[in-house]
Amino acid sequence: MPERPDAPDEPPPFLGTWRRVYAAVGVYLCLIVLAAYLFTRAYR
């Protein structure tokens, strides 16, 4: 399988590294599930 020389692994435009961006998405998921859970409890 040929490697593609013109596909550089650039850093993300925010948070410095991709690892931090992925962690931020994980935190976001936790918050959104929590928000949905609280929403359900508030209106049941």
Next chain:
Amino acid sequence: MRPLDWIVLVTSLVSIVLYGLYRARGSNTVDRYLLAGRTMPWYAMALSIMATQASAVTFISTTGQSYVDGMRFVQFYFGLPLAMVAICATVVPIFHRAKVYTAYEYLEGRFDGKTRALASVIFLCQRGLSAGLTIYAPALVLSVILGWPESLTTSLIGAVVITYTVIGGIKAVTWSDVQQMGIIFLGLIAALVTCIALMPSQVSFSDAVFLAGAAGRLNAVTTNFDWHDQFNLWSGLIGGTFLFLSYFGCDQSQVQRYLTGRSIAQSRLSLLFNAVAKIPMQFFILFIGAMVFVFYLFTPAPLLFQRAEMQRIGASGDYPAVQARYDRASEARRAAALGLVEARHADDAAAQARQKAAYRAAQREIDGARAQASQLVELAGGEKNFRDTNYIFLTFVTRYLPVGLVGLVIAVIFAATMSASSGEINSLATVTVVDLYRRHWRRGASDHHYVLASRWATLFWGVYAVIFAGWVHRLGALIVAVNKVGSLFYGSLLGCFVLALFFRKVRGTAAFVGMLAGEAAILGTAWFTDVSWLWYNVIGCAVVVATALVVTA
């Protein structure tokens, strides 16, 4: 549909198609026709990914699902951010650096030709079936609104989508998707605002949310674990993650979107945008369905939302009693809802409890009457297990939205269909030509030959999708049907990619046998058990990996 609605509809659709074709000029090589020359920016890919996934089914059926079952379908998407992160970290850089046209092309480099061919055929089966569902949904819209036969509207829509996709290639598909998402958001916001504005003056937005919650329509999270329950927190987080790993990591209809990126970072950003935006978007669509439910608390709703079936059961001797039961329960529910709002305003806890009990009892009566009506449909020779979920939102739109907005919402349905269907057909053609035709039948032909072959393959898959669309109405609620079909095939594909990425000792034959065993396990689970379809991906993936490891050992 009044003249202004037709003007809005036709203008929206023509502008989408023309803009897409304008941006697609110069797509005369295989690389440009199938991968846009790998020049796309992240925002175009992000909206294209969103548009490809959000078919017309999303708007027609999800809102109806929320009306009858509440918002718990949103949990299905909880696994999506996890899947996106995993895909960004693993397959995106691998696919980009390998310079592949399809996800399955990578499998030949890692395993062998027969594994690539099997994965390609599994994809063609699965996506070919889904493509039929995607076209069928808006055909349903037109048949409801215009009274045309579904076969006619299906053929018409199919013809438009095929023409547009054959001419434009992926660049037209992607840039049209960008415009289509704009129209979709505009139409949905307009529908929600109108729905809230049409409620009685004594019912505020806060009251409407309260009433939806009291009827169990805001049940966004259910924490109970049940193998047979389709949507709960655990099936969403575990089953959903596996499903979305398969969909975004192994399904060419999505992989092809981010393969068009000008860099790895651009492709990652497009996926992460969806990781963040998709759950709020689905929540919003489901919330519209919940508000439509509240709207119908105060406005008489038909016993069944599909007019043809109502006419069918009208001649039945049992119909008057069922209709009378429904009318009585509707009136009781309306009175209880107003009483509940008054008690809430007065902050009277005892009255609230009393009215809430009456409100819920009336709702149970209504559900019972609707279930009886569905049985009457079956007894009168109609569809077995009939459900009118797909007609609820459309009935609201066509009866109560003001002139102009009806055309806009119908344009939303069309836009969503065009984006999802064109992406599917385009990817089906890509796999057919790149993974099968160019690999096994005609190697070393000219670039022009393969562009031409891609156009013919696009035409073939478009016609196939239209034919399949003719009988998909038997599959039940459309949104679930789309994912059910996907889940029958995704698990084995995902298992194969897991083997490729994480089990370096596994070779081609073991992966091939593992995929066959995984597919057999999924089909066996589907036919012989009542385990919810969201778990098929987990089961299939696990069987593929386990079998391949045993064969390797």
